[in-house]
Amino acid sequence: MKKRVRVIGIVLLIMLTFLPSVLFSRSVYADDSSEAADDVAGATGFTYSLNFPENQMEDNIGYYKLKMNKGQEQTITLTLSNPSAEKITVNIGLNGAVTNQNGVIEYGDSEIENDASLQFDFEDIVSGPETVDLAAGETKTVEIKIKMPETGTKGVIAGGIQLMKADQDGNVSNEGGSRIINQYAYIIGLLLQESDQDLTPDLKLNKVFAGQNNYRNAIFVDFSNVIPAFLNDMTVETQINAKGNEAVLYERKQTAMRMAPNSFIQFPISMNGESMVSGTYIANILVTSGDQKWAWKEEFEITQEDADKFNERDVGLVQEKGFNWQLIVMIVGAVLALGGVVYGLIVFLRKKQQKKEQAEKLARKKKKANGTKSKKRPLDE
Numbered sequence: 001m002k003k004r005v006r007v008i009g010i011v012l013l014i015m016l017t018f019l020p021s022v023l024f025s026r027s028v029y030a031d032d033s034s035e036a037a038d039d040v041a042g043a044t045g046f047t048y049s050l051n052f053p054e055n056q057m058e059d060n061i062g063y064y065k066l067k068m069n070k071g072q073e074q075t076i077t078l079t080l081s082n083p084s085a086e087k088i089t090v091n092i093g094l095n096g097a098v099t100n101q102n103g104v105i106e107y108g109d110s111e112i113e114n115d116a117s118l119q120f121d122f123e124d125i126v127s128g129p130e131t132v133d134l135a136a137g138e139t140k141t142v143e144i145k146i147k148m149p150e151t152g153t154k155g156v157i158a159g160g161i162q163l164m165k166a167d168q169d170g171n172v173s174n175e176g177g178s179r180i181i182n183q184y185a186y187i188i189g190l191l192l193q194e195s196d197q198d199l200t201p202d203l204k205l206n207k208v209f210a211g212q213n214n215y216r217n218a219i220f221v222d223f224s225n226v227i228p229a230f231l232n233d234m235t236v237e238t239q240i241n242a243k244g245n246e247a248v249l250y251e252r253k254q255t256a257m258r259m260a261p262n263s264f265i266q267f268p269i270s271m272n273g274e275s276m277v278s279g280t281y282i283a284n285i286l287v288t289s290g291d292q293k294w295a296w297k298e299e300f301e302i303t304q305e306d307a308d309k310f311n312e313r314d315v316g317l318v319q320e321k322g323f324n325w326q327l328i329v330m331i332v333g334a335v336l337a338l339g340g341v342v343y344g345l346i347v348f349l350r351k352k353q354q355k356k357e358q359a360e361k362l363a364r365k366k367k368k369a370n371g372t373k374s375k376k377r378p379l380d381e
Contacts, residue, residue: 043184044163044164044165044184044185044186045082045084045088045165046080046081046082046083046084046088046090046134046163046165047080047081047083048078048079048080048081048163048186048188049078049079049081050062050063050064050078050079050188051076051077051078051079051141052064053066053074053076055067055068055074057193062188062189063188063189063190063191064076064188064189064190064191065189065191065193066146066190066191066192066193067193067194067195067196068146068148068192068193068194069148069194070148070149070150070151070152070153070194071147071148071149071150071152072146072147072148073145073146073147073148074145074146075143075144075145075146076143076144076146077141077142077143077144078141078142078144078161078188079139079140079141079142080132080134080139080140080141080142080163081134081138081139081140082134082135082136082137082138082139083137084136084137085136085137086136087133087134087135087136088133088134088165088166089131089132089133089134089165089166089167090131090132090133090134090163090164090165090166091130091131091162091163091164091165091166092128092129092130092131092132092142092161092162092163093108093109093161093162093164094122094123094126094127094128094144094159094160094161094162095107095108095109095110095122095123095159095160095162096114096118096121096122096123096158096159097122097158097159097160097260097261097263098110098112098113098114098260098263099112099225099258099259099260099263099264099265100112100265101213101220101265101266101267101268102254102257103234103236103254103256103257103258103259103265103267104257104258105230105258105259105260105263107158107159107160107162107187107189108160108162108185108187109162112263114262114263115224115225115226115262115263115264116224117204117224117225117226117227117262118262118263119153119228119262120149120153120157122157122158122159122190123159125146125147125148125149125157125192126144126145126146126159126190127144127145127147128142128143128144128145128161129142129143131166144161144190146192148192148194152194153194153228154194154195154197154199154228155193155199155227155228155229155261156191156192156193156228156229156230156261157191157192157193157228157261158189158190158191158192158230158260158261159189159190160187160188160189160190161187161188161190162185162186162187162188163185163186163187163188164183164184164185164186165184168181168182168183168184169181198229199227199228199229200227200229200292201225201227201229201230201231201259201289201292202225202226202227203223203224203225203226203231203287203294204223204224204226205221205222205223205285205294205296205298206222206223206224206264207222207298207300208220208221208222208283208285208298208300209222209300210276210300210302210306210307210310211268211310212310212313212314213268213270215313215314215315215316216270216271216273216314216315216316216317217270217271217273217274217275217276217310217311217314217317218268218269218270218271219240219250219268219269219271219281219283220266220267220268220269221236221238221266221267221269221283221285221298222264222265222266222267223264223265223267223285223287223294223296224262224263224264224265225259225260225261225262225263225264226262227261227262228261228262229261230258230259230260230261231258231259231289232258232289233256233257233258233289233290234256234257234258234259234287234288234289235253235254235255235256235257235287235288235289236252236253236254236257236267236285236286236287237251237252237253237285237286237287238251238252238253238267238269238283238284238285238286239251239283239284240269240281240282240283240284241281241282241284242279242280242281242282243279243280243281243282243299249281250269250270250271250272251269252267252268252269252270254267273314273316273317274317275307275311275314275317276302276306276307276310276311276314277302277307278302278303278304278306278307279301279302280299280300280301281299281300281301281302282297282298282299282300283296283297283298283299283300284296284297285297285298
């Protein structure tokens with residue numbers, strides 16, 4: 001029987017996660033009558049349009065980019081439409097921008113924590129309703145409230161508005177014995193800044209440590225973009241060697257990565273299916289973005305406890321374990337005990353058969369003796 005695994009896949013139809021120069025979007029507006037708009041509405045169950053305020057910094061883009069003042073309060077709106085014949089509920093999520101381990105900026109719901117350098121949390125500045133009910137054919141305006149910090153801020157406060165139809169657990173497909181629930185959502189970028197001044201990103205190395213990536217042994221390089229500015233076109237190169245030995249054990253290079261303002265990344269380097277070995281190691285790290293360059297040489301340790309723990313959990317690792325003498329003794333004892341039972345049963349059955357044969361033989365002798373006496377009796381008369 002195939003193992004059934006429940007997997008929730010969120011398909012982000014609109015992904016607004018980059019700086020204007022690299023942003024891509026596809027907004028679906030309420031007055032769109034194209035087949036494409038109908039198709040997207042069919043997937044999500046609704047459509048939306050953005051209502052740009054006067055302080056929108058750029059036109060003809062599919063996300064909000066607002067120029068604000070310190071302490072300013074403002075309400076922006078977007079319009080939701082339900083073209084279906086049934087009532088629906090739209091869940092609304094407000095999320096700060098973070099960076100995942102692949103160097104992709106996420107504006108949707110994420111388990112990635114905020115970086116320690118983040119001064120103003122997007123979720124503390126932007127607020128709105130958690131849900132909106134739309135009757136069949138209904139259109140509603142949703143208000144999103146913004147309150148900028150009183151102290152003022154430099155750079156960009158970045159986040160996203162996630163729109164998702166509620167109760168999508170019915171979108172189930174079965175593939176290869178796995179049960180997959182497909183969920184569809186729109187992600188709308190919301191960038192807030194008080195000036196047009198461009199800040200220069202700066203990186204800080206946090207730590208290098210051993211762990212697992214998708215249940216396989218790996219080493220992670222953890223570093224942060226500590227400036228409220230986007231970092232684009234980032235390349236990360238890493239090499240790992242044992243302390244005192246220049247031979248490269250593991251390495252990885254990845255290009256075209258990005259980081260959100262005041263976010264961190266945990267960049268994984270695979271151990272190529274090898275067992276993790278305790279000891280002291282050196283990580284040589286080079287990060288480049290345009291003319292900017294950051295180079296670190298970091299010493300780190302893998303303890304025996306961690307090595308044993310991760311090797312035991314590595315799903316792709318072929319373990320080479322020694323003999324388990326306790327188990328062997330138990331197996332041998334069980335085999336001997338079973339052999340003794342079988343031998344005793346054979347002896348018992350054999351003796352029982354011998355007794356039966358002896359009894360039958362004695363019965364035949366008696367019968368033969370009685371028959372001889374009966375034939376001789378007339379001669380005696």
